[in-house]
Amino acid sequence: GDSVTQMEGPVTLSEEAFLTINCTYTATGYPSLFWYVQYPGEGLQLLLKATKADDKGSNKGFEATYRKETTSFHLEKGSVQVSDSAVYFCALTPNRDDKIIFGKGTRLHILP
Amino acid sequence: SAVISQKPSRDICQRGTSLTIQCQVDSQVTMMFWYRQQPGQSLTLIATANQGSEATYESGFVIDKFPISRPNLTFSTLTVSNMSPEDSSIYLCSVEVLGLASYNEQFFGPGTRLTVL
Numbered sequence: 001g002d003s004v005t006q007m008e009g010p011v012t013l014s015e016e017a018f019l020t021i022n023c024t025y026t027a028t029g030y031p032s033l034f035w036y037v038q039y040p041g042e043g044l045q046l047l048l049k050a051t052k053a054d055d056k057g058s059n060k061g062f063e064a065t066y067r068k069e070t071t072s073f074h075l076e077k078g079s080v081q082v083s084d085s086a087v088y089f090c091a092l093t094p095n096r097d098d099k100i101i102f103g104k105g106t107r108l109h110i111l112p
Numbered sequence: 113s114a115v116i117s118q119k120p121s122r123d124i125c126q127r128g129t130s131l132t133i134q135c136q137v138d139s140q141v142t143m144m145f146w147y148r149q150q151p152g153q154s155l156t157l158i159a160t161a162n163q164g165s166e167a168t169y170e171s172g173f174v175i176d177k178f179p180i181s182r183p184n185l186t187f188s189t190l191t192v193s194n195m196s197p198e199d200s201s202i203y204l205c206s207v208e209v210l211g212l213a214s215y216n217e218q219f220f221g222p223g224t225r226l227t228v229l
C-alpha cells in the first residue's frame with residue numbers, strides 16, 4: 001500500500017545551519033506530496049505542497065522538490081532559525097483520493 | 113482557510129471510562145475527519161465524519177469503540193469508549209476545504225492529548 005518514510009529525529013542544529021529532512025514515498029499512480037509542520041502546542045499546518053513531478057513547493061524559506069525518479073520529497077532550508085523548532089511531517093494523498101498518509105514525523109530542535 | 117478548536121485540550125482518564133472530544137469549525141465544511149497520533153507514530157485516520165449519516169471508519173476502527181456524531185456542517189464529536197492505556201494518544205480533528213488547485217487542503221485542530229491510567 002501507499003506509505004511515507006521520513007528520517008527519524010530528533011534533529012538538532014545550530015541557528016543558521018543548513019537543514020535537510022529526507023522523505024521518500026511509495027504510491028501507485030500520481031500522488032500529491034506535502035510537508036506539514038506542528039509547532040509546540042499547535043495543530044498541524046500545511047507548510048508546502050507539490051502536485052506533480054518536478055514541482056517545487058516553497059514557503060517560509062523551506063523548499064521541497066517532487067522527484068518521481070527517486071520517489072523523494074526532501075525538505076530543505078538554507079538557514080534555520082530558532083523559531084523553526086517543530087515537528088515536521090511528510091505526507092501524500094493518493095491520486096484523486098481525500099485520504100492523507102503521513103510519515104512518522106521528525107522533531108527539529110534549533111539551538112541559538 | 114478554516115480555524116478549528118477542540119475540547120478538551122488534554123485529559124487524564126481512568127481505565128474503563130469514556131471521553132467525548134468536541135471539534136468546532138469556524139465555517140461550514142463538507143468533510144471532517146478524526147485522526148489518532150500515538151506516541152512516536154504517524155497520524156492514522158480513524159474515520160470520516162459524515163453530516164447526517166453514519167461515519168465511515170477505516171480498517172481497524174469500529175463504531176462501538178469510537179462513536180462519532182456530526183449533527184451539522186461545523187461540529188463533530190468523537191467518543192473514545194471503554195478506554196484502556198493503549199488508547200493514550202493525541203486525537204486530532206481535521207476539515208477539508210475546497211481549493212483552487214487539483215487537490216483540497218486539509219486543516220487540523222490543535223489536538224486532544226489523552227492519557228489513560
